[in-house]
Amino acid sequence: MLSVLDNLKQQISKELKLKEANFSYPPNSNLGDLSLACFDLAKNQKKNPAELAIELAASLGIKKSLKKYFREIKAVGPYLNFFINSEYLASGVISSIKRAKNRYGSNEIGRGRKIMIEYSNGNTHKAYHVGHLRNIAYGDSVTNLLSASGYNSIPVSYINDFGIHVAKTLWNWQRNKKYAASTEDKGYLLGKCYSDASQILKDQPEYKEEVVKIMKAIESREGESYTLWQETRDWSIKYFDSIYSELGIKFDHIFYESEFIAAGLKLVADLIKSGHLVKSEGAIIANLEEYKLGVLPVIRTDGTALYPVGDLALAQEKFNKYHVDESIYIVDIRQSLYFQQLAKIFELIGYQQKIKHLSYDFVTLPEGMMSSRSGNIIIYEELKTKILEKLIIETKKRHDDWTNDRIRQVAWNLTVSTIKFEMLKVSADKIITFNFEDALRFDGYTAIYLQYGYARLKSIVRRETFSLFSSRVNFNELREIKEKELLIKIARYPELIKLAGEKYNPSEVAKYLFELVQLFNDYYHGVNILKAEPKLRRARLALIKVVAQVLNNGFNILGLKVVEEM
């Protein structure tokens, strides 16, 4: 189904016999609603673009076929600008949203393609901090965007429960009984134990041998250390599950590194035979220097497995067992070289499917880089609690009469939305310098602003028994400039989703929603809806109802928790 704007563009292209046309939107509504830049056209015809625009405006202006779509067509410099007929626009936009509802904005670009998206690759035995939140918010949102573009997108997570960080944590846990004796939350405790261990090992490297012993004990899957590993691993996994559940994140599969080591070692043996991996300086590596990708160590000199062992096996399984067409990894930008290496290895083995690394820059603190080794981090629990507490106070202020449960529920939904929105509103290639002050501010470009606009809109709708489906609406009642701007904005939603999906860029959705709410707030202040004449009131209610639908759809793409009242 063609969107309203796509239909208009197609009509214009047809009249002008254009195969590809470069449509854009004028910077302000005085200039027009839709624009065609005439530079390329003029070049082909060896004409002056401004003169060509005048010619085209004259010839199109008298075309009967375009009369019902455009109120006016005129040249503005080298641009051919179209003023869309408001009634056509309103009826087109509103009826397509009526039809599509929560599917409005979706497209079929990815139909038939299966993409697995791996994100939230948490490390067990380490703290969960704001950096992880950026990953999870981004991954979830990209998954939603790809689904909206028709892909069969499968969100998965790969938990690193088997690296040297685990051995370090267990080593410290065993030698210092204070951790086991503590009553603090186990998930938190493991993170603390790990950062302490890192510090000790840095100062006293002579303990390294003990850590290696533990690493080997875990790999052998026998003995006391292995039992402790099983127990502590379980705490971390349960903790991750609780985080996913409270943030509203769902994975189709969760893979664990420990489950891929055996298959990985077998694959490594095969790759040594085929010459893709070689022995070097006592270790096993992939030598990719001829591709300018350096060297990837896979097995340590002491014979223990490095991270790529499990990851190679998992990557292979995604193609062989899950038959995905494309494998996306959402991982911090620092792993860029590693993923180029991984993709190259699979290319060399002969896989046709695509491996794609979607990177994002990290979250730092004003004092400097976060690192769970040094303990210089803002952990998720701390952030969540601070935001929640403040939102409970703010909500209580406004709703004396609500029960504590209700206040808490609303404040919690807003907390989740705030955290995710803060992570998504900045484009992925920007470093986020995180500070509490900004995170606790609820005005301006924030999730609270969006949700507040939506709640206010819904409170109008609630007062009327009006249905988009049963009520007759005269669309020519909508004559305000602000109504036209709102209509054009929501008409552009489908192309926004398409673009954001192609670029894997949720920040564009965030920005769009913010602008839409700004338009609505402006409209709300300037125009009365419920006190308008009956016909006009119906038309305005129809308009704000579709605005609500678009906001709802956009919130879902970003993974925000929608609240009706706040």
Added chain:
RNA sequence: GCGCUCGUAGCUCAACUGGAUAGAGUACUUGGCUUCGGACCAAGGGGUUACAGGUUCAAAUCCUGUCGGGCGCACCA
């Protein structure tokens, strides 16, 4: 050293991927509730897009160089 990346208003970020007068938020100044929810809205000041060249009808955007920040480059994950 090699490679990647970023540099836009005091601060935090946009700019439809080469197009119209570089826009938002925040901070600052001022104004708006007997009207549908003030977690709101309106107005104002604030810019040599790090710098220097180049490409073209057109450059924040592309190319070259310089300066500055960040990151990665063999047993971390």
